[in-house]
Amino acid sequence: WKSFARKLVEAAPTQKALLVDLRNHGDSAGLPPPHTVEAAAKDVDALCRHLGLRPRVVVGHSWGGKAMLQLALTDPAPPERGVEVAVIVDCPPGRRSFSAGKEEIDRVLTAVSAVPLPVTSRRDLVIALREQGLAEPVAQWMTTNLNAEMRWKFDLAAMPAMLASFGSLDLWPALWAHRASLTVHFVRGGRSDRWSKEEEANVKEAADKGVVIDHVVDHAGHWVHTDDPGALFRLLEPFAKHGINMTRIESRPSRKRKWDYVFFIDVDGHVSDPPLAQALASLEARASLF
Numbered sequence: 001w002k003s004f005a006r007k008l009v010e011a012a013p014t015q016k017a018l019l020v021d022l023r024n025h026g027d028s029a030g031l032p033p034p035h036t037v038e039a040a041a042k043d044v045d046a047l048c049r050h051l052g053l054r055p056r057v058v059v060g061h062s063w064g065g066k067a068m069l070q071l072a073l074t075d076p077a078p079p080e081r082g083v084e085v086a087v088i089v090d091c092p093p094g095r096r097s098f099s100a101g102k103e104e105i106d107r108v109l110t111a112v113s114a115v116p117l118p119v120t121s122r123r124d125l126v127i128a129l130r131e132q133g134l135a136e137p138v139a140q141w142m143t144t145n146l147n148a149e150m151r152w153k154f155d156l157a158a159m160p161a162m163l164a165s166f167g168s169l170d171l172w173p174a175l176w177a178h179r180a181s182l183t184v185h186f187v188r189g190g191r192s193d194r195w196s197k198e199e200e201a202n203v204k205e206a207a208d209k210g211v212v213i214d215h216v217v218d219h220a221g222h223w224v225h226t227d228d229p230g231a232l233f234r235l236l237e238p239f240a241k242h243g244i245n246m247t248r249i250e251s252r253p254s255r256k257r258k259w260d261y262v263f264f265i266d267v268d269g270h271v272s273d274p275p276l277a278q279a280l281a282s283l284e285a286r287a288s289l290f
Contacts, residue, residue, distance in 0.1 A: 001061070018053065020044055022064055024155040024162065026145075035158045036165035037063070041071040057085040062105075062194075062222065063166050065091025072182055073174040082181065089187045090222050092199040093171040104193050104222055107133060109159060112142065118150035125150075138223050172202065176211060183213065190218035 005017040021028040022040045031043070044067070048055060054077055060068030065088040072086035111132035119125045122143040129139035147153050175184065186203055188195060195203075207214035217224055269276040 018048075018051075018055070020047065021153075022067060024158040026153045029153075029155055033161065034165070035161040037066050037070050037162075037169050038165075040064075040067040041074065044068075044071055045075075054081050055083055057087065058083055059087040059089065060091065061089040061224070062091055063162060065089055066093065066166055066169065066171065069093060069171055069175070069184070070169070072184070073171060073178055075182075082179075084181065085183045085185065087185045087187065090189045090192050090194055090220075090224050091186075092195055092203075093175055094199055094202065095170045096167045096194075096196075096199075105163070108138065108142075109156070112152065113156060117152065119146070120150070122146065135221075141223060175206065178211075184211070185213045185215060187215045187217065187224060189220035189222050189224045190216050191220060192222040192224075194222050 002019055005019055009015055009017050023031045023043055024035060028043070031039075033039075044058075058068040058072055060066070069086055069088050069091070072083040075082040077083075111129050111134050114132055115125065115128045119128065125143055125146065126136070126139045129142055130136065134142070145153050178184065186207075188203070203212065203214055206212045271277060271280065
């Protein structure tokens with residue numbers, strides 16, 4: 001996420017990004033309980049207030065996605081100063097029960113718990129996680145969660161409480177009733193195991209009724225940011241740079257070759273509008289099909 005945020009800021013230099021380690025992640029260790037989604041949202045709100053910032057856009061993935069959605073939906077600031085956009089990456093907003101041994105997150109936690117610490121190198125960690133059954137992109141990404149002592153940055157002991165909070169919190173009632181000044185985007189991995197049929201139906205209904213905007217990246221699993229984010233970024237950058245609002249994005253296999261995809265994007269504006277015309281010109285120069 002650090003490199004992705006850096007690229008977006010470089011593409012839109014008038015914008016700034018604040019990357020936060022949520023409680024029990026990275027450098028945010030040792031916070032007192034409760035280790036809940038609501039507590040994490042309050043942590044981020046307190047940090048922003050301390051820094052004198054009011055974020056216009058919040059982005060969160062997985063557990064962090066629910067925390068950022070909670071923050072956006074409960075933001076006490078007046079509409080003109082509150083969160084305007086929430087981008088929630090592969091995170092169902094409803095309740096969820098975790099089945100031991102059947103969920104990918106359970107397999108990841110089992111794998112990381114089985115690795116003796118400290119590891120001798122990041123490459124050795126990748127090998128160990130691959131032996132535990134994790135996919136190469138996920139194993140590679142997990143190396144970013146090591147500290148200088150080659151131990152995990154996150155607190156494994158707090159994970160059960162955090163997962164329990166995630167599963168018990170239902171944000172659908174607040175989502176259906178959210179203020180008009182907040183736009184909520186869901187980005188779902190087409191191969192993700194996080195979405196039950198009920199949750200898929202709920203988000204599609206909410207999208208049809210204009211409550212949320214639903215994006216599906218067909219070839220991605222739950223770890224959307226590790227499944228070739230470069231292709232998606234190259235398409236998103238022109239719109240971010242020229243301030244164009246995207247209302248929908250979908251991907252489909254091109255049927256030309258393996259791992260080749262076509263993106264369909266709906267945007268606000270007219271092709272004759274200068275900002276959109278410039279964005280489309282830039283996109284046409286880098287897209288193989290336009």
